[in-house]
Amino acid sequence: xxxxxxxxxxxxxxxxxxxxxxxxxxxxxxxxxxxxxxxxxxxxxxxxxxxxxxxxxxxxxxxxxxxxxxxxxxxxxxxxxxxxxxxxxxxxxxxxxxxxxxxxxxxxxxxxxxxxxxxxxxxxxxxxxxxxxxxxxxxxxxxxxxxxxxxxxxxxxxxxxxxxxxxxxxxxxxxxxxxxxxxxxxxxxxxxxxxxxxxxxxxxxxxxxxxxxxxxxxxxxxxxxxxxxxxxxxxxxxxxxxxxxxxxxxxxxxxxxxxxxxxxxxxxxxxxxxxxxxxxxxxxxxxxxxxxxxxxxxxxxxxxxxxxxxxxxxxxxxxxxxxxxxxxxxxxxxxxxxxxxxxxxxxxxxxxxxxxxxxxxxxxxxxxxxxxxxxxxxxxxxxxxxxxxxxxxxxxxxxxxxxxxxxxxxxxxxxxxxxxxxxxxxxxxxxxxxxxxxxxxxxxxxxxxxxxxxxxxxxxxxxxxxxxxxxxxxxxxxxxxxxxxxxxxxxxxxxxxxxxxxxxxxxxxxxxxxxxxxxxxxxxxxxxxxxxxxxxxxxxxxxxxxxxxxxxxxxxxxxxxxxxxxxxxxxxxxxxxxxxxxxxxxxxxxxxxxxxxxxxxxxxxxxxxxxxxxxxxxxxxx
Numbered sequence: 001x002x003x004x005x006x007x008x009x010x011x012x013x014x015x016x017x018x019x020x021x022x023x024x025x026x027x028x029x030x031x032x033x034x035x036x037x038x039x040x041x042x043x044x045x046x047x048x049x050x051x052x053x054x055x056x057x058x059x060x061x062x063x064x065x066x067x068x069x070x071x072x073x074x075x076x077x078x079x080x081x082x083x084x085x086x087x088x089x090x091x092x093x094x095x096x097x098x099x100x101x102x103x104x105x106x107x108x109x110x111x112x113x114x115x116x117x118x119x120x121x122x123x124x125x126x127x128x129x130x131x132x133x134x135x136x137x138x139x140x141x142x143x144x145x146x147x148x149x150x151x152x153x154x155x156x157x158x159x160x161x162x163x164x165x166x167x168x169x170x171x172x173x174x175x176x177x178x179x180x181x182x183x184x185x186x187x188x189x190x191x192x193x194x195x196x197x198x199x200x201x202x203x204x205x206x207x208x209x210x211x212x213x214x215x216x217x218x219x220x221x222x223x224x225x226x227x228x229x230x231x232x233x234x235x236x237x238x239x240x241x242x243x244x245x246x247x248x249x250x251x252x253x254x255x256x257x258x259x260x261x262x263x264x265x266x267x268x269x270x271x272x273x274x275x276x277x278x279x280x281x282x283x284x285x286x287x288x289x290x291x292x293x294x295x296x297x298x299x300x301x302x303x304x305x306x307x308x309x310x311x312x313x314x315x316x317x318x319x320x321x322x323x324x325x326x327x328x329x330x331x332x333x334x335x336x337x338x339x340x341x342x343x344x345x346x347x348x349x350x351x352x353x354x355x356x357x358x359x360x361x362x363x364x365x366x367x368x369x370x371x372x373x374x375x376x377x378x379x380x381x382x383x384x385x386x387x388x389x390x391x392x393x394x395x396x397x398x399x400x401x402x403x404x405x406x407x408x409x410x411x412x413x414x415x416x417x418x419x420x421x422x423x424x425x426x427x428x429x430x431x432x433x434x435x436x437x438x439x440x441x442x443x444x445x446x447x448x449x450x451x452x453x454x455x456x457x458x459x460x461x462x463x464x465x466x467x468x469x470x471x472x473x474x475x476x477x478x479x480x481x482x483x484x485x486x487x488x489x490x491x492x493x494x495x496x497x498x499x500x501x502x503x504x505x506x507x508x509x510x511x512x513x514x515x516x517x518x519x520x521x522x523x524x525x526x527x528x529x530x531x532x533x534x535x536x537x538x539x540x541x542x543x544x545x546x547x548x549x550x551x552x553x554x555x556x557x558x559x560x561x562x563x564x565x566x567x568x569x570x571x572x573x574x575x576x577x578x579x580x581x582x583x584x585x586x587x588x589x590x591x592x593x594x595x596x597x598x599x600x601x602x603x604x605x606x607x608x609x610x611x612x613x614x615x616x617x618x619x620x621x622x
Contacts, residue, residue, distance in 0.1 A: 023335055023338075023339040023342070024332065024335055024336060024339065026335075027331055027332060027334075027335035028328070028331070028332060030331070031327065031328050031331035031332070032328070034327070034331075035324045035327055035328065039324070060092040060094065061094070061121065061122075061300055063088075063092075064088050064092065064094070064096060064298070064300065065121075065122050065124065065129075065298060067084065067088060068081070068084070068085075068088075068098070068124045068296075068298065069124050069125075069126050069129060069143055069145075070126075070143070070145050071084055071293070072124055072125070072126045072143075072292055072293035072296070073126035073143045073145035073146035073147075073184075073292055074145060074146075074292075075292075075293050076290065076291055076292065076293060077293055078098065078106045078107070078293050078294075078296060081098065081106070081107055081293075082107045085098065085107050085108075085109050086109055088109075089109035094109075094300050094301065095108075095109055095110045095299075095300065095301035096108075096109045096298070096299075096300060097109070097110070097116060097298075097299040097300075097301075098124070098296045098297070098298060098299075099116070099120075099296065099297045099299070100294070100296060100297070101295065101296075101297060103116070103297070106296055110301075116299050117299065117301075120297035120298055120299055121298050121299055121300040122298045123295055123296070123297060123298065124295065124296045124297075124298050125295035125296075126142065126143035126145065126146045126292050126293075127142055127143070127146060127285045127288060127289065127292060127295075128141075128142075128285075128295070129141075129143065142281075142284065142285065142288065144183070144184055145184040146184075146288050146291065146292050147183075147184050147185040147288075147291075148221070148287060148288040148290070148291035148292070149217070149220065149221040149224070149287065149291070150185045150217070150218055150221045151185050151186055151217070152185055152186035152187055152215055152217055152218070153217060156186070156215040156216070156217060157186045157187075157188075159215075160186075160187055160188050160211070160215065161180070161182075161188045163188075163210050163211045164180045164188035164189065164190060164211055165180065166210075166211075167190060167206055167208075167210075167211045168180055168190055170203065170205055170206035171190070171198075171203065171206055173205075174203040174205065174206065176203070177192075177193060178190040178191065178192060178198060179191050179192075179193075185218075187215075187218075188211075189211075189212075190211070221287070222257060224287060225257060225280075225283055225284060225287055226257050228283035228286060228287065229257065229259070229276075229279050229280050229283045232278075232279035232282060232283055233259070233275070233276060233279050236275050236279065238272045238275050238276060238279075240259055257280065259276055345363070345372075345375060346374075348363045348364070348375075349363055349374065349375060349378055352378065352382075353378070361382070362378075362379045362382055363375050363378060363379065365379070403439065403442060406435040406436070406439040406442075407439065409431075409432075409435045410432055410435050410436065410439075413428060413431065413432055414432075442576070446576065448580050448583070448584075459500075459501040459504060459587060459588070460501050460503070461499050461500060461501055462499075462500075462501075462502065463497055463498075463499060463611060464497065464498045464499075464500050464502050464505065465495060465496075465497060465498075466492060466495070466496040466497065466498060466530035466537055466539065467490075467492040467495060467496075467530065469498070469502060469505055469506065469509070469530075470490045470492065470509070470528045470529075470530055470539075471490060472502075472506055473506055473509040473510055473513060473528060474488050474489075474490050474513075474528060476506070476510060477510065477513045477514070477517070480514075480517060481513075481517055481526060484517055484520075484522060485522030485523055486517060486520050486522065486523075486524050486525065486526055487524070487525045487526070488513070488525075488526050488528070489525060489526070489527045489528070490527070490528045490529070491527060491528070491529040491530075492529065492530045492531070493529075493530070493531040493532070494531065494532055496530055496531065496532045496537040496610060497537075497610065497611050498537050498608055498609075498610070498611060499609065499611040500588050500608065501588070504584050504587070504588075505584070505588075507580070507584060508580070508581045508584040508585060508606070509528070509539065509541065509606075511577035511578065511580060511581050512541040512577075512578075512581060512604050513526060513528070513541060514577065515577055515578065516541060516543035516545060516602070519543065519545035519546050519602075520543045520544060520545035520546075520601075521545065521546075524543065524544040524545060524601075525543070525544050526541065526542070526543045526544075527540075527541075527542045527543075528540070528541055529542070532610055535609075535610055536590075536607045536608060536609060536610050537607075537608045537609070537610045538605060538606070538607055539605070539606040539608065540603055540604065540605050540606070541603070541604045542601065542602070542603040542604075543601045543602055543603075544600070544601040545601050545602065546598075546599065546601075547596045547597050547598040547599050547600050547601055547602055548594070548596040548598065548602055549598050550598070553594060553596065556578055556594055557578050557579055557581075557582045557592075558579065581604075581606075585606055585608070588608055588609075589608070589609050590606060590607050590608035590609065591606075591607050592604065592605065592606050592607075593605050593607075
């Protein structure tokens, strides 16, 4: 079984048990946990921020691709794209570089040119990438902004726009809401509320066919497209209906021909339809190629770098470690300062407690926290120890005085008797016997107090009637009170019962009656009363004597205390009667209090637990 090592007598304690060390260890653990939690939180926040930034970067990258594809769709060469690239770079903070397929530089927004990554971010080709209708999608289709020979003249735009307004008004009169949208070629078309081209039911009054009739510019471009498509179909041995049947799809943003094939078997017809679509797309790209810029490779990066990356460099790692170390150092420093301030008053308390008892050192109260409360309690304990020490010294002096007087008398009479100066007559023997009785009473009182202090005061409890108890006490002191010219009365309300030692209770009440007799002048009254109140039996001893001064009331039950210090043992008592009363009442689980008016008398009140009336007594009463 392990034993704890107690602190040494000089006040030093093991380092591991020092409050300062414990506070420092606790603060370090808290700081480490705090730094770790902060680092984890920062990592989570950084990861989330990077994800959000990556999403934003992706959106910016697709916007760059869309705008550069739009530039290529509306310009036959890349010359002049530098301004657009610089604007996009300033807006997004990205490095934008364009090269040909063989890595020949077209333009680069970086001031300091660095090596390009091995792979391009995307290919800018308006004839094979659609970034207009679906931003971010890499599709094998033609950018709708590549219109080439299909771009309407200004006069044609005005005429088509007028026809679009007439058709929109007609739809409105028939309860259909539409809007006018201008396609990249300059043609105006009607769209529904969701932005798609008009479809479905067309009112008869609005089906005039004027809006979607090709303009002269569109007819020339369609004718050239049809010729190239027919040549492609001939090469693939796909035959059209005879004579050649051709329709034009004009409802969307892109105008394209539709061919009517010969009636063949289903399998052949499906293959011919697929071949026709490929020929139309191929002929359209050939037709638009002179009007768009050649395909280019797009490289994107951060700042002046074309290689975007997130890397925690050595310098950044050093910063993180430095900040964490600084936080840890500050935490330790602050904790050491606070702990020192906390330990200082505790050390003062320890030094004061280790001083000899007779010095009664007090410590200053410098705080209002738990340490300050502890200092107050220590000072109160010191004051209580001073009072107890003073009472002990006074008690020793009083005991010596109380024992010296009868012993001196006995010794003196015995000496004169031995020397033959006085004869040992009955009167002398009676005087010596009286002194011996007084001495025995003092010793008995001291023995009772010692037993009560040690918790060894024996009680023989039984059911006691309060009225009978008072009558017994009155009978025992009636001769004494009558000799002093004092009336002794008893008054009982009901029949209260006590669970008490009758001998000890007669002793307590007898001490109170004797005390009242000594302080009540001739013609006065002493009243013993009993009643039940709030589950307790209240016993009172009231007199009409000299009373007690208010400043002396707190000391009434102190040992060897007398209201008049000049009184002798016979006139003033030993000062042990009232302390014995308090100890006897406390042993019964009760309390004793005193109230007094100087010159009018005093009332001593005993409150004891009440008990039920015995069943046999109740039956006898019936």
